[in-house]
Amino acid sequence: xxxxxxxxxxxxxxxxxxxxxxxxxxxxxxxxxxxxxxxxxxxxxxxxxxxxxxxxxxxxxxxxxxxxxxxxxxxxxxxxxxxxxxxxxxxxxxxxxxxxxxxxxxxxxxxxxxxxxxxxxxxxxxxxxxxxxxxxxxxxxxxxxxxxxxxxxxxxxxxxxxxxxxxxxxxxxxxxxxxxxxxxxxxxxxxxxxxxxxxxxxxxxxxxxxxxxxxxxxxxxxxxxxxxxxxxxxxxxxxxxxxxxxxxxxxxxxxxxxxxxxxxxxxxxxxxxxxxxxxxxxxxxxxxxxxxxxxxxxxxxxxxxxxxxxxxxxxxxxxxxxxxxxxxxxxxxxxxxxxxxxxxxxxxxxxxxxxxxxxxxxxxxxxxxxxxxxxxxxxxxxxxxxxxxxxxxxxxxxxxxxxxxxxxxxxxxxxxxxxxxxxxxxxxxxxxxxxxxxxxxxxxxxxxxxxxxxxxxxxxxxxxxxxxxxxxxxxxxxxxxxxxxxxxxxxxxxxxxxxxxxxxxxxxxxxxxxxxxxxxxxxxxxxxxxxxxxxxxxxxxxxxxxxxxxxxxxxxxxxxxxxxxxxxxxxxxxxxxxxxxxxxxxxxxxxxxxxxxxxxxxx
Numbered sequence: 001x002x003x004x005x006x007x008x009x010x011x012x013x014x015x016x017x018x019x020x021x022x023x024x025x026x027x028x029x030x031x032x033x034x035x036x037x038x039x040x041x042x043x044x045x046x047x048x049x050x051x052x053x054x055x056x057x058x059x060x061x062x063x064x065x066x067x068x069x070x071x072x073x074x075x076x077x078x079x080x081x082x083x084x085x086x087x088x089x090x091x092x093x094x095x096x097x098x099x100x101x102x103x104x105x106x107x108x109x110x111x112x113x114x115x116x117x118x119x120x121x122x123x124x125x126x127x128x129x130x131x132x133x134x135x136x137x138x139x140x141x142x143x144x145x146x147x148x149x150x151x152x153x154x155x156x157x158x159x160x161x162x163x164x165x166x167x168x169x170x171x172x173x174x175x176x177x178x179x180x181x182x183x184x185x186x187x188x189x190x191x192x193x194x195x196x197x198x199x200x201x202x203x204x205x206x207x208x209x210x211x212x213x214x215x216x217x218x219x220x221x222x223x224x225x226x227x228x229x230x231x232x233x234x235x236x237x238x239x240x241x242x243x244x245x246x247x248x249x250x251x252x253x254x255x256x257x258x259x260x261x262x263x264x265x266x267x268x269x270x271x272x273x274x275x276x277x278x279x280x281x282x283x284x285x286x287x288x289x290x291x292x293x294x295x296x297x298x299x300x301x302x303x304x305x306x307x308x309x310x311x312x313x314x315x316x317x318x319x320x321x322x323x324x325x326x327x328x329x330x331x332x333x334x335x336x337x338x339x340x341x342x343x344x345x346x347x348x349x350x351x352x353x354x355x356x357x358x359x360x361x362x363x364x365x366x367x368x369x370x371x372x373x374x375x376x377x378x379x380x381x382x383x384x385x386x387x388x389x390x391x392x393x394x395x396x397x398x399x400x401x402x403x404x405x406x407x408x409x410x411x412x413x414x415x416x417x418x419x420x421x422x423x424x425x426x427x428x429x430x431x432x433x434x435x436x437x438x439x440x441x442x443x444x445x446x447x448x449x450x451x452x453x454x455x456x457x458x459x460x461x462x463x464x465x466x467x468x469x470x471x472x473x474x475x476x477x478x479x480x481x482x483x484x485x486x487x488x489x490x491x492x493x494x495x496x497x498x499x500x501x502x503x504x505x506x507x508x509x510x511x512x513x514x515x516x517x518x519x520x521x522x523x524x525x526x527x528x529x530x531x532x533x534x535x536x537x538x539x540x541x542x543x544x545x546x547x548x549x550x551x552x553x554x555x556x557x558x559x560x561x562x563x564x565x566x567x568x569x570x571x572x573x574x575x576x577x578x579x580x581x582x583x584x585x586x587x588x589x590x591x592x593x594x595x596x597x598x599x600x601x602x603x
Contacts, residue, residue: 021102021103021106021154023051023171023174024047024050024052024154024165024174024175025171025175027051027055027151027154028045028055028057028179029178030099030102030103031055031103032045032057032178032182033093033099034100034147036182037092038059038061038062038147039062040061040189041189041205042059042190043059043190044057044059044192045057045175045179045191045193046195046196047175047193047194048196049168049171050167050169050170051151052154052155052162052171053153055150056149056151057149058146058147058148059146060144061117062116062145063114063116063117063119063147064126064147066126068116069126070128070135072112072128073100073110073112073128073130074101075101076101093261100149101133104133106155106157106161107152107153107154107155107156108132108152108153108154108156108157109129109130109153110152111149111150111152112129112147112148113125113141113147114126114143115141115143115145117145119145124140124141124142125140125144126138126139126140126141127139127141167483169479169482169483172200172479173479173480176193176474176475176479178262179193180216180476181262182262183203183215183216184209184216184289185257185260185262185291186260187203187207187211187212188207189205190205191203200475200478201215201216201475202215209240213225216474217253217474218472218473218502220246220472221287221472224242224245224246225242225243225246225287226240226241226329228240228241228326228328230322230324230325232317234294234295234298235292235295235298235318235321236292237290237292237322238290238291239290239291239325240289241272241275241286241287241288241289241326241330243330244280244286244330246286247280247284247285247286247287248284248285248523248526249284249285249526249527250285251269251285253286253287254273254285254287254288254290256290258294258301258310259293259296259299259301260291263309263310265309265310267315268292268319268322270319271318271319271320271322271323272322273285274319274326275322275326275327275330276326276330294312294318297313298312298313298314299311299313300313412570412573413570413573413574414432415431416431416569417429417430417431418562418565421560421565422437424556424558424559425439425556425557426438427440427560427565427568427569429569434592434593434594434596436588438568438587438588439581439585440554440560441554441556442581442587443569443581443587443588444553444554444568445546445549445550445553445582445583446549446580446582446587447568447571447575448511448548448549448553449545449546450575450576452511452545452548452549453545461491462507462510463492463507464507465505469504469505469518469521470498470504470505470518471495471505471518471521471525473502475501478501481503484528484529487540487544488525491509491541491544492507493525494506494507508521508524509548511549511551511552523551524548524551527547528547531544531547545582546582546583550582554568572587572588
């Protein structure tokens with residue numbers, strides 16, 4: 001009996017559609033691209049329940065006559081190319097002829113009304129209704145020039161796909177990202193996104209993308225952007241990049257376009273980041289809008305059915321142009337700072353033991369204690385520069401300095417004796433069982449996590465700010481804020497609308513660092529939004545506490561003072577579970593005396 005069978009056409013259509021249509025945002029992307037290709041000057045996107053129940057896209061583009069509208073839902077029906085030879089010179093956003101047929105294959109119904117702009121006044125438009133992937137009705141419609149497509153019940157007949165969709169607001173956030181991204185590059189088109197309850201985003205036609213960037217990224221970011229420009233025989237690079245003082249905790253705000261197409265290119269994102277090398281701290285990402293115009297023969301947009309990836313003929317040349325353009329713009333502004341060394345948190349970001357005080361950042365001298373001035377705890381100075389070149393990790397202390405500290409300090413639990421810090425990553429201590437290495441970040445995370453858990457259980461996790469912080473959120477972030485509202489309030493945030501895309505933050509979780517800077521609060525919210533929905537309510541709370549603990553903990557590369565190391569170890573050994581961080585990594589390892597003797601060949 002034969003095991004290989006030919007699938008029926010309906011199954012084939014749904015499988016193929018899955019490569020193009022992954023979620024409601026995919027539908028919006030394909031329809032908006034069709035509207036742009038049709039020469040629209042106005043595009044309205046309306047969604048209900050994040051697009052799961054309904055998506056309506058209306059434009060005033062060129063429209064279609066009866067003949068074209070009747071075959072628009074056929075597979076690979078397109079007006080963009082006429083044959084395989086055209087794939088080498090694609091100049092439109094759409095070209096595969098898969099969008100409408102793929103959407104119809106995974107929706108309960110699709111209605112399209114359209115009228116060609118060239119039609120006479122008395123000529124009616126055309127209505128096409130598709131049900132179950134097949135054209136069910138074609139008739140007249142009294143409509144203005146342009147096209148409206150209405151998609152109902154996305155994945156209604158495919159439960160396996162529908163169950164993986166997120167909540168309505170989460171899907172709306174993805175749609176907002178698509179609409180706002182195209183509003184930047186197609187600034188001559190006015191865009192509006194309406195969610196069935198309110199307008200999420202609206203832009204006006206403009207000669208430049210400045211207005212769209214202002215509406216999306218906010219006033220503070222917009223006024224800290226500088227223009228970039230570069231040109232060669234086949235490639236031109238234009239855009240706006242943020243000064244090195246404007247950074248984010250993720251690369252989400254690096255928007256890259258190739259010939260007007262929104263793309264997700266790792267090579268271009270790396271090229272932008274390379275332009276900031278040594279100018280921004282490790283772990284931070286710039287804000288950038290980069291548009292590349294390139295000879296269509298030198299770029300392949302037919303890499304993936306979703307058309308979000310491209311392949312360049314000379315990728316290294318394009319990337320180098322982007323990097324050079326970014327660096328040149330930053331240098332021209334004269335705002336570039338000297339190269340930074342290993343990143344360390346600001347004095348207000350240091351570990352604070354429960355009931356203790358902030359340990360200030362070390363001065364220019366050695367890390368450990370000094371009898372006069374206690375340089376290791378930030379209390380001394382080095383006016384003569386005599387100790388500026390001394391070793392900063394695993395310092396050598398005078399016997400008197402160590403003796404004074406040991407007399408004054410309380411003994412550490414477990415008979416530990418701190419020796420110093422290695423690589424600005426580990427606390428080195430001696431214990432009864434051997435040499436102990438403590439991961440300073442993992443240990444601080446464990447202490448912070450258990451502290452936050454106790455504060456949450458006691459209802460004291462919220463900390464009111466003396467001066468409220470004002471945030472400017474993008475449309476996508478504003479939607480996610482609504483999605484996370486109750487959870488954020490439960491975890492200690494008090495965030496209220498402040499007009500437009502501005503929000504006032506009056507309280508934050510007491511994570512042990514001062515979340516009083518706009519950037520710090522914004523980063524925490526973005527990290528929370530990135531979590532997505534996590535299982536049960538208890539699981540979500542645990543994941544949020546882990547994230548907050550990580551955000552408030554000592555980072556790798558932080559140069560710890562002597563007292564700070566002792567305080568951290570005391571806090572760690574006071575924890576219910578001192579052996580691992582909240583993510584399961586070990587907080588410390590011990591090299592026994594026997595292992596050390598074996599390493600050095602002493603046994």
